[in-house]
Amino acid sequence: MNTHEILRQRFGYEAFRPGQEEVIRHILSGRDAIAIFPTGMGKSLCYQLPAYLLNGPVIVISPLVALMEDQVANLRKHKEKRVVAINSFLSKQEKDLALQTIDRYKFIFLSPEMLMQDGIQKLIQQLHIAFFVVDEAHCISEWGFDFRPDYLRLKEVFSEKERPPILALTATANEKVTTDITSYLQLRSPFIERQPIDRPAISYSLLHMENHHAKTEWIANRLITTVGPGIIYVASRKRADELAAIIHQKGIRVASYHGGKEQDERSIIQEQFVQGELDWICATNAFGMGIHKDDIRQIIHEHLPATPSAYIQEVGRAGRDGKKSSATLLYSERDIQKLKFIVYEDLPDDQQIRYYYSLLQSGISGKLAAEQSGLTEVAFRMLEYYFEHFDIENVIRQIRQIFQVKEHQIAEMEKYVQHEGCLREQLLSYFGEKLSVSNGDCCSNCHQLKEDWLIKTEVEQKVSNELDWKERLFQLLG
DNA sequence: CGCACTAGTTATAAAACTAGTGCGGTGCTTTATT
Numbered sequence: 001m002n003t004h005e006i007l008r009q010r011f012g013y014e015a016f017r018p019g020q021e022e023v024i025r026h027i028l029s030g031r032d033a034i035a036i037f038p039t040g041m042g043k044s045l046c047y048q049l050p051a052y053l054l055n056g057p058v059i060v061i062s063p064l065v066a067l068m069e070d071q072v073a074n075l076r077k078h079k080e081k082r083v084v085a086i087n088s089f090l091s092k093q094e095k096d097l098a099l100q101t102i103d104r105y106k107f108i109f110l111s112p113e114m115l116m117q118d119g120i121q122k123l124i125q126q127l128h129i130a131f132f133v134v135d136e137a138h139c140i141s142e143w144g145f146d147f148r149p150d151y152l153r154l155k156e157v158f159s160e161k162e163r164p165p166i167l168a169l170t171a172t173a174n175e176k177v178t179t180d181i182t183s184y185l186q187l188r189s190p191f192i193e194r195q196p197i198d199r200p201a202i203s204y205s206l207l208h209m210e211n212h213h214a215k216t217e218w219i220a221n222r223l224i225t226t227v228g229p230g231i232i233y234v235a236s237r238k239r240a241d242e243l244a245a246i247i248h249q250k251g252i253r254v255a256s257y258h259g260g261k262e263q264d265e266r267s268i269i270q271e272q273f274v275q276g277e278l279d280w281i282c283a284t285n286a287f288g289m290g291i292h293k294d295d296i297r298q299i300i301h302e303h304l305p306a307t308p309s310a311y312i313q314e315v316g317r318a319g320r321d322g323k324k325s326s327a328t329l330l331y332s333e334r335d336i337q338k339l340k341f342i343v344y345e346d347l348p349d350d351q352q353i354r355y356y357y358s359l360l361q362s363g364i365s366g367k368l369a370a371e372q373s374g375l376t377e378v379a380f381r382m383l384e385y386y387f388e389h390f391d392i393e394n395v396i397r398q399i400r401q402i403f404q405v406k407e408h409q410i411a412e413m414e415k416y417v418q419h420e421g422c423l424r425e426q427l428l429s430y431f432g433e434k435l436s437v438s439n440g441d442c443c444s445n446c447h448q449l450k451e452d453w454l455i456k457t458e459v460e461q462k463v464s465n466e467l468d469w470k471e472r473l474f475q476l477l478g
Numbered sequence: 479c480g481c482a483c484t485a486g487t488t489a490t491a492a493a494a495c496t497a498g499t500g501c502g503g504t505g506c507t508t509t510a511t512t
Contacts, residue, residue, distance in 0.1 A: 064505070088507060113506045147504065212482090236502055259504065284503055306503085334481065341479055342502055378504095 003028075006052050007045075010078060017042045019193045024050050027131055027167050032190040034137070034168045034181055038197050039313075040294070040320040043169045047133040048075065051106060054130035056164075060109045061132065061154070063139045065089055066267065067290040068109040071135075075107055085109035086120070099123060112150040115157065129164045134185060136289060137168035138309065141180040145402050146346060147378060149385035151184065158186040166190075171316065172197055172309050174431045176405075197312060197431055201319045203441035203449055204423040205328040206416075215302050215330045216246060222300070222328075223252050226454040228279035230298030233305070233314055235338060237284055243302070244282040257283040288314060294321040297454070300328045304335040304417065306343050307409040308430040311416075324441065324453050331417045336410070343406050346378040350396050356383060357392050422446050 003024060007013050016024075023035045023046045037043045051058045062068045068085035075083045082105045084098050102108065102123055114120055134140075134154070144151030158166060168181050168190070182190060209215050219232060234240050237258040244256035255269045255278050266286075272278045274293045281287060285305070296318045305311040311329075319325030348356070352373045359369035370380035386395045412430060419426045423443035425435045441449050 111506055117507090143504070148506065150506075238501080286504060310504095337480060338502070344479090345502075 001052075003049060003053065006049055010052065011045060011049065013045075017045075019195050020045055020049075023167070023191070023193045026191040027165055028053055030165050032166045032168075032185075032187040034170070034173070034178060034187070034190050034192045036170055036173050036178075036192070036194040036197075038195060038199065039171045039316050040292075041195060043135075043171075044071065044074065046169065047131075047167055048078075048107075051130060056128040056130040057103075057105050058107050058130050059115075059124065059132050060107060061112055061115060061134045062109055063111070063136050063143070063148075064289060065111065066263070067135070068111075070290045070292075071109060072107075080106065082106035083109075086114055087111060103127060112148065112154055116150050116153050121157065131164045132158070132166045134166065134168045134181075136170060137181050137185070138170040138173055138177050140184045141173075141177040142307075142309070144180070144184060145405075146382055149382060152385065155184050155186055172313055172431065174309070177309070196433060196436070197316070198424070198428055198433060198436060199316060199319060199325075200436065201322055202315060202325045202327050203451065204315075204427070204443035205326065205449060206423055206444055207328065207330050208417075209330050209332045211332060211334075212302075215332070216243065218330065219243070219300060219302065220247060220250055223247055223254075223280060224250055225456055226451075227297055227456055229273065229276070229293070229296050230280050230300060231287065231296065231314070231317065232280060232282045232300045232302060233287075234282060234284060235303035235342070239302075240282045240284055247280065247282065252280060253278050254280040254282060257281050257287045259284065259286040285310065285314070288317060291317060293317075295323070296320070296325065297323075298326050298328070300330065302330050304329070304331060304339050304413055306339060306406070306413070308412050308416065308427060311413070312427060312431070324451075326449075326451060326454055329417070336414055339410060339413070343410065344403070346376050346382075347399060347403055347406070348373070348375055348379045348383065350400075352379075353383065353396050353399060354392070357387075357395075360387075420445060 001009075003021070007016065019035065019037060020042055023033050026033045027046070027050045035043060035046050047058060047060065060071065062071065065085070065087045068087060069089070072083045072085050084105045084107070086095060086098055086108065087110070090098065110120070139148070140151045140154075166185055166187060168185060168187070170177070170181070173181065178192065181187065207218070209218065232243065234243055237260045240256040240258045244254050247254045255272065257266060257269050269278070269281070270291060273281050274291065299315050299318045301311070301314070305314060315327040318327060352375060356369050356373040356375060359372060360366065364372075366380070366384060370383070375383065383395065386398050390398060416423070416426055422435065423445050428435060441451060443449075
């Protein structure tokens with residue numbers, strides 16, 4: 001069978017979407033590749049299809065267990081049973097069984113942490129892997145350096161001379177991210193397919209606000225008068241719960257979502273939102289990856305995201321159906337300081353690093369040394385990684401470099417909120433992309449946005465009022 | 479770091495001030511012992 005027959009028979013499509021065929025062709029020819037496709041533009045097909053034309057299993061490195069489960073379910077839907085995700089969802093017995101029968105699978109999903117385990121690596125070396133896939137590869141840049149060091153350790157696995165090709169998939173990657181991916185996955189002159197990230201259907205708004213009370217008021221009013229579904233991104237878990245409660249009282253179907261909730265609850269909320277049983281989600285940046293919902297109409301940011309990439313990814317969850325959607329950033333001056341705290345909190349300064357090192361030298365255990373030098377858990381884990389690879393002076397140099405990168409990204413965000421020209425143009429320039437054709441509703445700096453389509457009809461407003469009444473009655477009774 | 483909130487202060491009652499405190503994201507793993 002050739003690629004088009006498989007496309008038709010197994011996946012049920014008549015034609016490829018832009019870029020897919022080129023990526024697949026290069027993987028089939030044994031070349032490394034990076035595919036940068038906006039969300040919902042068929043990234044998964046780029047690895048699923050060639051898997052059927054090559055012998056041996058495909059190893060997919062995925063950042064989240066929930067994402068793995070999602071992909072597994074997706075493949076099963078396409079009548080593929082030879083799929084397994086090896087992660088902490090499995091019991092000891094299940095894991096052992098999966099590993100014993102590993103050669104039966106066509107698709108094997110692993111986290112970077114799992115891949116780095118000795119036992120797993122030995123097992124994988126015995127298999128004849130068709131190719132590796134690194135899904136959401138921007139995580140290398142976004143998480144590798146200061147949050148999940150095993151992303152950096154992937155380098156060790158992929159540096160072997162004779163190895164299968166590697167396909168890196170991501171939705172957003174500027175020059176630096178592409179360089180990081182190439183370097184930390186040890187890609188060898190990769191083929192790079194880059195689809196434009198601009199979504200002409202999304203209109204950008206930037207609103208300056210005095211304080212968080214003003215934001216609360218604006219959001220409440222916005223949700224009463226305009227249509228969902230939508231996501232409100234906030235800075236903290238507590239705020240997510242709090243704001244969701246306030247909105248809920250207005251008779252709006254909303255739930256909060258953040259990393260502090262149980263995995264089960266998170267899946268349920270996500271599912272309800274996707275199914276249309278919830279109109280709004282109040283979330284931290286934990287919400288997003290792997291959400292397949294085409295009709296999200298609004299993204300509201302109550303806080304400032306840490307990087308332009310984060311912002312464009314979060315915003316990019318709107319309007320996958322190509323219909324008009326709206327992205328609003330509510331900004332108050334103090335937000336920059338808040339952001340800096342969160343971002344820098346986990347980064348140790350020179351003194352801390354030296355003190356930690358001196359404690360280690362005197363024979364104190366890493367954990368205790370970290371505690372005494374006032375390092376956060378995250379900082380400790382990172383330093384462990386860097387001390388494995390560098391001497392003290394170079395560790396300090398590395399951490400300083402991370403700090404500078406973060407500082408630069410925050411400065412970019414600051415530029416965005418102070419920008420007086422076209423917001424879309426400003427954001428795209430960070431990704432080296434030029435403004436295509438300006439449409440009617442571009443951004444709040446280009447001209448007054450009409451956004452008529454956003455306004456709820458009277459009937460819709462009435463419905464939410466009735467819900468409000470029912471809800472109140474329910475509360476009185478219950 | 480800096481904001482938001484609380485408790486305590488002032489002084490003859492209520493409200494305004496001050497000092498003190500708490501809080502602030504992202505996820506993979508998981509040993510042996512309770």
